[in-house]
Amino acid sequence: MLEQLLIFTRGGLILWTCKEIGNALKGSPIDTLIRSCLLEERSGAVSFNYDAPGAAYTLKWTFHNDLGLVFVAVYQRILHLLYVDDLLSMVKQSFSEIYDPKRMSYDDFDETFRQLRIEAEARAEELRKTKQVGKPVSSVKKQGQVSKAGLEGGNKRVSEGGSKKDDGDGNKAKVSTLTNGHSNGNHQMEDDSQETDLANGKENTSCNVAVDLSKLQKLRSKGVRGRGGVRKTDSIGNKSSKVAAAEPAKKATKKNRVWDDAAPKQSKLDFTDSVDDNGNNDHVDIVAADQGESMMDKEEVFSSDSESEDDDEPGSDEKPAEAKKKGWFSSVFQSITGKANLEKTDLGPALKALKERLMTKNVAEEIAEKLCESVEASLEGKKLSSFTRISSTVQAAMEDALVRILTPRRSIDILRDVHAAKEQRKPYVVVFVGVNGVGKSTNLAKVAYWLQQHKVSVMMAACDTFRSGAVEQLRTHARRLQIPIFEKGYEKDPAVVAKEAIQEATRNGSDVVLVDTAGRMQDNEPLMRALSKLINLNQPDLVLFVGEALVGNDAVDQLSKFNQKLSDLSTSGNPRLIDGILLTKFDTIDDKVGAALSMVYISGSPVMFVGCGQSYTDLKKLNVKAIVKTLLK
Amino acid sequence: MDNLEDMKIVAEQWWKQGIEFVQQIPPPQLYTAIGVLLLATIWLLSIRLFRRTKSNTVLLCGLSGSGKTTLFFQLRDGSSHQGAVTSMEPNEGTFVLHNENNTKKGKIKPIHLVDVPGHSRLRSKLEEYLPRAAVVVFVVDALEFLPNIRAASEYLYDILTNASVVKNKIPVLLCCNKTDKVTAHTKEFIRKQMEKEIEKLRVSRSAISTADIANDFTLGIEGEVFSFSHCQNKVTVAEASGLTGETDQVQEFIREHVKP
Numbered sequence: 001m002l003e004q005l006l007i008f009t010r011g012g013l014i015l016w017t018c019k020e021i022g023n024a025l026k027g028s029p030i031d032t033l034i035r036s037c038l039l040e041e042r043s044g045a046v047s048f049n050y051d052a053p054g055a056a057y058t059l060k061w062t063f064h065n066d067l068g069l070v071f072v073a074v075y076q077r078i079l080h081l082l083y084v085d086d087l088l089s090m091v092k093q094s095f096s097e098i099y100d101p102k103r104m105s106y107d108d109f110d111e112t113f114r115q116l117r118i119e120a121e122a123r124a125e126e127l128r129k130t131k132q133v134g135k136p137v138s139s140v141k142k143q144g145q146v147s148k149a150g151l152e153g154g155n156k157r158v159s160e161g162g163s164k165k166d167d168g169d170g171n172k173a174k175v176s177t178l179t180n181g182h183s184n185g186n187h188q189m190e191d192d193s194q195e196t197d198l199a200n201g202k203e204n205t206s207c208n209v210a211v212d213l214s215k216l217q218k219l220r221s222k223g224v225r226g227r228g229g230v231r232k233t234d235s236i237g238n239k240s241s242k243v244a245a246a247e248p249a250k251k252a253t254k255k256n257r258v259w260d261d262a263a264p265k266q267s268k269l270d271f272t273d274s275v276d277d278n279g280n281n282d283h284v285d286i287v288a289a290d291q292g293e294s295m296m297d298k299e300e301v302f303s304s305d306s307e308s309e310d311d312d313e314p315g316s317d318e319k320p321a322e323a324k325k326k327g328w329f330s331s332v333f334q335s336i337t338g339k340a341n342l343e344k345t346d347l348g349p350a351l352k353a354l355k356e357r358l359m360t361k362n363v364a365e366e367i368a369e370k371l372c373e374s375v376e377a378s379l380e381g382k383k384l385s386s387f388t389r390i391s392s393t394v395q396a397a398m399e400d401a402l403v404r405i406l407t408p409r410r411s412i413d414i415l416r417d418v419h420a421a422k423e424q425r426k427p428y429v430v431v432f433v434g435v436n437g438v439g440k441s442t443n444l445a446k447v448a449y450w451l452q453q454h455k456v457s458v459m460m461a462a463c464d465t466f467r468s469g470a471v472e473q474l475r476t477h478a479r480r481l482q483i484p485i486f487e488k489g490y491e492k493d494p495a496v497v498a499k500e501a502i503q504e505a506t507r508n509g510s511d512v513v514l515v516d517t518a519g520r521m522q523d524n525e526p527l528m529r530a531l532s533k534l535i536n537l538n539q540p541d542l543v544l545f546v547g548e549a550l551v552g553n554d555a556v557d558q559l560s561k562f563n564q565k566l567s568d569l570s571t572s573g574n575p576r577l578i579d580g581i582l583l584t585k586f587d588t589i590d591d592k593v594g595a596a597l598s599m600v601y602i603s604g605s606p607v608m609f610v611g612c613g614q615s616y617t618d619l620k621k622l623n624v625k626a627i628v629k630t631l632l633k
Numbered sequence: 634m635d636n637l638e639d640m641k642i643v644a645e646q647w648w649k650q651g652i653e654f655v656q657q658i659p660p661p662q663l664y665t666a667i668g669v670l671l672l673a674t675i676w677l678l679s680i681r682l683f684r685r686t687k688s689n690t691v692l693l694c695g696l697s698g699s700g701k702t703t704l705f706f707q708l709r710d711g712s713s714h715q716g717a718v719t720s721m722e723p724n725e726g727t728f729v730l731h732n733e734n735n736t737k738k739g740k741i742k743p744i745h746l747v748d749v750p751g752h753s754r755l756r757s758k759l760e761e762y763l764p765r766a767a768v769v770v771f772v773v774d775a776l777e778f779l780p781n782i783r784a785a786s787e788y789l790y791d792i793l794t795n796a797s798v799v800k801n802k803i804p805v806l807l808c809c810n811k812t813d814k815v816t817a818h819t820k821e822f823i824r825k826q827m828e829k830e831i832e833k834l835r836v837s838r839s840a841i842s843t844a845d846i847a848n849d850f851t852l853g854i855e856g857e858v859f860s861f862s863h864c865q866n867k868v869t870v871a872e873a874s875g876l877t878g879e880t881d882q883v884q885e886f887i888r889e890h891v892k893p
Contacts, residue, residue, distance in 0.1 A: 006718075008718050010720070010722040011702065011720050011724035011748070012721070012724065012748075013717050014715040014716045014718060015715070017715060030718050030719075031698070031718055034718060035697075035752065038721065039719075039721060039754050039755070068722065070721075105714065105715070405754075407757065408753070409753050413787075415837055416787075416834070419836075
């Protein structure tokens with residue numbers, strides 16, 4: 001049964017809760033919903049799962065954008081309630097009739113709600129009965145038609161056989177007919193895991209293709225997924241089904257990297273005792289020691305031209321009389337033209353154009369899709385303000401959403417964290433992770449340079465014990481910057497090397513330890529396990545994911561897989577996930593800055609540094625306004 | 634006597650000259666000139682009028698979950714209704730404080746109260762309201778104070794070093810909310826802890842190079858441990874409880890600084 005149904009304003013005041021259902025909710029699901037879903041621009045998703053000690057809830061919501069109201073229904077996850085969406089829309093309709101901005105309590109709504117609930121439950125019962133009647137019919141297609149005929153119309157989606165495309169509200173039919181996996185209720189999702197939202201969002205978009213294709217494939221190939229693995233967990237299964245639909249060009253499973261048992265000439269790989277080139281030593285040291293100010297410390301100057309020339313929205317209330325006059329005239333105008341509220345059909349073309357534009361800027365396709373859904377959800381039903389076109393309203397809303405996503409959720413003041421760790425007399429440990437070739441070692445050196453400029457003592461740890469030349473590379477950087485480096489050569493266990501490096505740092509009083517790891521593909525199971533072991537064993541203060549700005553749709557996959565592996569393979573109760581992103585090779589893209597957006601959206605962690613060149617000073621902070629401007633140009 | 638008459642004659646001459654000159658100008662030009670003059674004077678007057686009305690905006694800010702929305706409705710209606718959830722948008726209203734509504738003291742100027750969401754993703758909304766604020770009330774959760782002290786002190790530091798706050802010397806009230814609970818900290822404790830944290834922030838932020846300072850101004854006096862008395866704008870501490878309606882100290886503060 002329904003645990004709770006709340007109505008509150010966007011400003012946060014609760015207007016009405018259902019008093020019949022007296023249960024207090026465990027934990028704080030509503031606040032978590034707002035913080036991790038609605039404010040993260042995932043309001044296009046269909047439901048949200050919340051786990052608290054002692055309860056597992058699913059939340060569904062709907063907005064009334066014109067009045068600024070939010071309607072949320074909470075129920076136990078194990079019950080697949082079919083009538084929730086229907087109930088929410090009916091509640092929305094009837095409540096908006098009695099809503100008055102001056103009124104704060106709506107006790108008379110209890111009665112209305114009770115009736116609505118009974119109605120909705122009755123309808124759901126009927127629906128279920130007709131579905132059960134329709135089952136014994138032989139052909140799949142016929143079943144679809146029978147159930148279609150038996151329905152009362154509205155938001156029902158028939159998934160098997162004939163796919164009737166519907167505007168995503170009707171989950172009920174889907175939930176009742178789908179057997180497993182694809183239903184929302186089965187997803188094991190923590191608050192931070194973004195993956196299932198992805199799968200949800202993809203499946204529940206107005207295009208039903210994802211679900212149908214995957215079902216067909218399932219029927220055809222009997223459980224052989226695109227990724228060629230046994231179906232381990234529901235989430236992975238869903239992910240692969242989604243991938244199977246979205247990327248029919250199947251990616252073959254990565255072959256495991258084979259560690260040659262013959263151990264080719266181990267001595268040759270170990271260059272710890274090599275002869276340094278004495279000639280240029282001192283020269284190099286002095287030259288590299290001071291290359292000037294790191295770009296992190298330079299103020300970014302960018303021209304602030306008007307964001308949108310045609311936008312007439314009077315933001316400030318400086319001339320209230322004029323605004324009032326405008327309002328009256330435009331309402332007259334609009335009453336003549338007849339269009340007041342924004343509908344989905346109005347927003348459709350504008351959003352589509354925006355999505356195309358975002359994709360040309362190298363934003364991953366699914367991210368652009370989800371963003372557009374979220375903006376649509378927040379604009380639907382809103383009244384057009386005076387003298388603005390639909391496209392400019394949509395643009396403004398999208399800009400708002402982008403700024404909100406790119407603004408970090410927590411403070412990214414690393415120097416402050418370093419000072420805090422210094423007081424506790426432990427070194428601040430940063431681990432750089434990422435796939436091959438993104439620039440981890442180069443940017444590690446840049447970060448070391450920047451920290452050095454701020455009088456922080458740094459130590460490097462060479463835990464890339466696989467790639468030939470990795471240790472030498474770091475050693476060269478260390479020599480140029482004159483900072484100590486801890487290394488144990490090649491073919492050693494990186495987790496152990498890191499542990500010893502941290503002990504060494506505690507001994508000689510270094511403030512920061514920068515740990516370099518080997519690049520690894522996100523699908524490579526043994527390597528991801530090794531990384532997880534390193535992180536679990538050493539519990540670093542900051543796990544920095546290094547990603548290049550050139551990456552396209554793969555960014556989504558990389559980040560989600562990394563996060564997932566880190567949380568799956570973690571031994572403790574609190575898994576350490578990726579805390580920050582370092583965006584590299586930013587100078588190679590002119591205005592195709594979308595990778596930043598994809599990465600931030602999918603992982604929820606902020607971009608802490610941006611690498612924009614190959615020398616030590618080429619490290620800067622992310623300029624949110626400039627990026628948003630470039631994305632929407 | 635002679636001087637006066639001379640002056641009168643000169644003035645009359647000038648007057649006649651002026652009239653002749655004016656009569657020489659063709660009428661449309663004359664009218665447009667007068668029109669422009671009138672407009673300009675009206676515009677200047679209106680700007681001066683606008684500037685002269687002192688702002689009556691009170692900003693309620695603080696971390697998410699500190700109780701700003703509850704306090705807002707408490708000040709407005711005298712009750713917190715059915716509770717609040719995390720705000721996604723600011724709550725604004727222009728009204729007379731609820732308590733004062735009951736005591737009829739004659740004409741009381743209404744205040745414009747703004748409750749800015751505390752969630753970090755919505756931090757930019759604060760920037761919109763700060764320039765027009767007359768008073769800032771920084772709400773702190775006295776119950777869950779220590780776990781959030783870093784974030785709270787960083788937020789307060791950002792406010793105290795904001796350009797508008799420093800230039801206009803906007804008074805700040807550090808309001809310790811949720812004092813009705815038994816385990817809530819006292820305002821003295823909170824004040825000392827915040828001063829300590831801000832001192833740490835001050836040291837770390839000024840230790841970095843000048844271009845890196847994200848804040849417009851630095852706080853406090855060099856070489857001395859930070860204390861709220863060092864701020865040029867007045868910073869006071871008060872206690873309140875949004876749920877039970879104990880908002881007297883806050884209302885006093887608002888009344889003091891928003892001149893009726």
